[in-house]
Amino acid sequence: MILNKKKGKKSPEINASSMADIAFLLLIFFLITTNIVEDKGVLVRLPAWSEEPPEDLTLNTRNVFTVLVNGQDQLLVRGEPMKVEILKTKAKDFIMNPNHQEDLAESSKEAIISLKNDRATHFKQYLAVYNELKAAYAELWDEAAKKKFRKETIDECNKEQQAEIKSEIPFVISEAEPTSFGDEK
Amino acid sequence: MSKFSTKRADTGATISTSSLPDIIFILLFFFMVVVKLRETNMKLKVVTPYATELTKLEKKSLVNTMYIGRPTLAFQQQYGTKPRLQLNDKIADLNEIPVFLERHKVKVPEPQRPGITTSMKIDGDVTMGFVTDVKTELRKAGQLKLNYSSKKRTERSGF
Numbered sequence A: 001m002i003l004n005k006k007k008g009k010k011s012p013e014i015n016a017s018s019m020a021d022i023a024f025l026l027l028i029f030f031l032i033t034t035n036i037v038e039d040k041g042v043l044v045r046l047p048a049w050s051e052e053p054p055e056d057l058t059l060n061t062r063n064v065f066t067v068l069v070n071g072q073d074q075l076l077v078r079g080e081p082m083k084v085e086i087l088k089t090k091a092k093d094f095i096m097n098p099n100h101q102e103d104l105a106e107s108s109k110e111a112i113i114s115l116k117n118d119r120a121t122h123f124k125q126y127l128a129v130y131n132e133l134k135a136a137y138a139e140l141w142d143e144a145a146k147k148k149f150r151k152e153t154i155d156e157c158n159k160e161q162q163a164e165i166k167s168e169i170p171f172v173i174s175e176a177e178p179t180s181f182g183d184e185k
Numbered sequence B: 001m002s003k004f005s006t007k008r009a010d011t012g013a014t015i016s017t018s019s020l021p022d023i024i025f026i027l028l029f030f031f032m033v034v035v036k037l038r039e040t041n042m043k044l045k046v047v048t049p050y051a052t053e054l055t056k057l058e059k060k061s062l063v064n065t066m067y068i069g070r071p072t073l074a075f076q077q078q079y080g081t082k083p084r085l086q087l088n089d090k091i092a093d094l095n096e097i098p099v100f101l102e103r104h105k106v107k108v109p110e111p112q113r114p115g116i117t118t119s120m121k122i123d124g125d126v127t128m129g130f131v132t133d134v135k136t137e138l139r140k141a142g143q144l145k146l147n148y149s150s151k152k153r154t155e156r157s158g159f
Helices: A002-009 A019-033 A084-096 A123-149 A159-168 B002-011 B020-034 B073-079 B094-105 B110-115 B128-141
Strands: A040-045 A064-069 A075-077 A080-082 A112-117 A173-175 B063-071 B084-087 B090-092 B117-122 B145-149
Touching: A019 B020, A040 A123, A040 B117, A064 A084, A064 A123, A075 A084, A080 A084, A084 A123, A112 A123, A123 A159, A123 B128, B063 B073, B063 B094, B063 B128, B084 B094, B084 B128, B090 B094, B094 B128, B117 B128
Parallel strands: A064 A112, A112 A173, B063 B117, B117 B145
Antiparallel strands: A040 B145, A064 A075, A075 A080, B063 B084, B084 B090
C-alpha cells in the first residue's frame, strides 16, 4: 500500500515524444543503406549449338575485323597490337569506311567482327573488349538514327526504323573457340 | 496575436501527434523488410567488372543466375583456388547446368519461356577457359540469352 502510494506520486509515464525522432533516425539510416538491387549487364546472344563443324566461309579479308586477345590480356587487331581505349574508334572506322579505303569493309552490311581469346584471358578484359565493340555499333546506330530520322538516339525511333537501321548496320560478331596456350593447370 | 491564438485554442483543433511514432515505425519496418539481405550465401568471390553498354533485366521471374568466381578463403580447402560455378547456394559441376535450367524453366509459363535470360555474375579475374566451358554447356542446353552482369562505368578512363 505504502509502496503503491509512493509510486503514484511520481509519474510513471515515459516521455514518448522523442520516439518519433528516434524512429526517424532509424528510418533515414535504412533509407540510405538500402541499395535497391538492380541487375544490369551486357546482353549477349550465343549461337545455337551444333555438332557439325561450322562450314568454311570464304570471306574477303577486308570485311573481317579480327580481334585477338591473348593470355596476357593484350590485343591484336588485324595483325597490329592495340589498346582497348582506341578499339571503338578503329571498329567504327572499319565498319563505316568513310574514306572508302581499300583495306576496310566494303560496306557496313558486309562487315564482320571476329573475336578470339585465349583460355587464360581474364574475364574483365574480355568484357571490356566486347563492351567496346558493342559500343561502336551502338554509336553507329545512334548516328544513323540522327541522320535518317532526326532522332537523338536509336531508342527514340519506332520499331520499323530500328529494324531498318539494324539491317543497314548489322551487329555480326563471330566468336571462335578460344586458343589454349595458357590455361590454368 | 492573442486574439488569433485564443480562437484556435477554443476550437481545440490541434492535430494529435501521438500516433506519429507508430506511422514512422510502420515505415521503418517496411524498409527493414524490403532491404534485400543477400539470399544466396556466396561461396565464391564475385566482383563483377565495369561496362558501359548495359541492359537492365526487367522481369525477375524470367532470370536465373549463375555465379562464376574463385572460392573464398573459407572454401579453398574444400574446392581449391581454380574458378568454379555456383548455382543457388552450392558449388556445382558443369553437368548440373541442364538440370538447373530445367528446374527454373518449369516455373515459367510456356509462352514466356523464350524470354528466359541467364544472368552471369562473373568475377573479373576469372580466366576465360572456364567461362567458355560454361558457355558451351549453356549452348548445348539451348539457353542462348545471356547477360554478363556488370556495374556502370561513368567515365571513359576506368580501365
